Amino acid sequence: MLAPLPLLSAPPVAPMQPSPPADALTIWPYQARFRQAAQAVAVGIFDALDEELDPDVLLVGIPLAHTTAEAACLEPADCGLDLSHFRDVSARGQYFQRTEPWPMPEREHMTAEIAERRHHALGLRRAMQEVLDALDSPTGKQQYFAGWPIQIGDFYVLTVLRLNRKALRLHPSLRPDRFYTDGRPLAPSLIMAAMFRFHEECIKSLTEPEPGSGLLVRPRETEELLRAAGKLLMDTPAQALGMSPAAAKLFTTCNTISSLRYEGAEGVGKLLLARRRHPNLEEVFALTCPTPLTDYRAVRKLLEMTTADVSLLADGENVYALGRQIGTYDATREDLFLINFVTHYAWEFQHDGRELMRSHYGLPSLPRTRLNRTRFRKDLKQTFGLSDPAKVERLWDVVLEASRQKHGTLLVITTEALAEADRLKLQCTLIEPVPLTPLITRLITAIDGAVLLDPESYCYSIGVILDGKASGHGTSTRGARYNSAIRYVESSPYPCMAIVVSEDGLVDVITKDSIREE
Helix, strand or coil, X not given: CCCCCCCCCCCCCCCCCCCCCCCCCCCCCCHHHHHHHHHHHHHHHHHHHCHHHCCEEEEEEEECCCCCCCCCEEECCCCCCCHHHHCCHHHHHHHHHHHCCCCCHHHHHXXXXXXXXXXXXXXXXXXXXXXXXXXXXXXXXXXXXXXXXXXXXXXXEXXXXXXXXHHHHCCCCCCCCCECCCCCECCCCHHHXXXXXHHHHHHHHHCCCCCCCCCCCCCCCHHHHHXXXXXXXXXXXXXXXXXXXXXXXXXXXXXXHHHCEECCEECXXXXXXXXXXXXXXEEEEEEEEEEECCCHHHHHHHHCCCCCCCEEEEXXXXXXXXXXXXXXXXXXXXXXXXXXXXXXXXXXXXXXXXXXXXXXXXXXXXXXXXXXXXHHHHHHHHHHCCCCHHHHHHHHHHHXXXXXXXXXXXXXXXXXXXXXXXXXXXXXXXXXXXECCHHHHHHHCCCCCEEEECCCCEEEEEEECCCCCCCCCCCCCCCHHXXXXXXXXXXXXXXXXXXXXXXXXXXXXXXXXXHHHX
């Protein structure tokens, strides 16, 4: 069950918002507080996916047809939109209601009043999205997404989410024209799945008495909402294969399989999802008795037989063969998907060579590049004031080589590397100071523990067991290497940076600034 949105309470934890204009229309007393709470939820979700998405939440109130109110209501009033854009939304919504058939098959299970109300809300939402789409332009900075209308007083209130268009388009997506059997749209991407979940939170909260008035309400955690979005996205391949998404539970299935070990070894391999006899699949050999995907240990055992070009073949319900992809796949079909089990408790969801989602310890995320050169240079300059091209290039070569370490590693760059090596000498291996090269980096990152170096690329110790005070910035979904780096960087009195290379290929650059931004 969805919980209400978080609400700001007194004393405020953030600077008070400026008072609205004297002539601004108010639908209910707590609408500003509700929007601020919704904004906090949106920032938590979308910043976790991509901080460049820059979410912004608005409320739009459309007057009921039988009321005397003529103008729409915007919260905040200075959001940059013109009230005149929404003048004809109500009439347009009624037009859609009259001319378009009811898309949801369960109408016979509703009373006539409920069905009528839902059909009207569906038309109103489409009319609102039509207006918001008209405000967009191909070169516009933001893209709008309308939520479901909820009646409050004499208005229908819709939550509108604005996301950065450029950041949105950087992430791959499936086509947006797939639907559940009840007419609801399927999520074509993890961002859209998160957007659907966000609007569901808003719907639930708007139906509460006096939304925004409560003080003792606990929100759903960001990670919980992201997991819900991951489940929603994995409904899309299930539906494409003719499966019931509720029965398939692909997100849970893939997480469970990836978490299992076989004779102590982590699960690495590939599983192709497609209907049997797909034209782009060739069976190497078939199983006489297909193995249900829910028989997790059996599937994990079968995964041991996969190679770089031979995968398990599954139809969404059973593993029926081992085989390989052949020919030229028509990506517009969107009926052939790949689950790539990367390492222990980590897997990727791909289509046509594009990674749509990565899950690590059950937490979904967007695919990230292994290392961003521009961002790394910026972090070096902010942390150490380092801008000398030769020194930056040397450090980049070292970090790039470390990022290729198959079993993961940890580099710590600090201005006081020599002093820190001496302080931690009982929990590391001291070496003669040596300027790191890609070859030396490859050798010293092959063992456990951190590598300690300075901004000049000189290394002083290897196999370092880091210390540091525990704080609230770590996360249980990441391993000991990541969390120890967080503790060390946050506790260090010196300029410091940590580069964490995880076993699943993720690379995190941790600085004091990045920790504060979490």
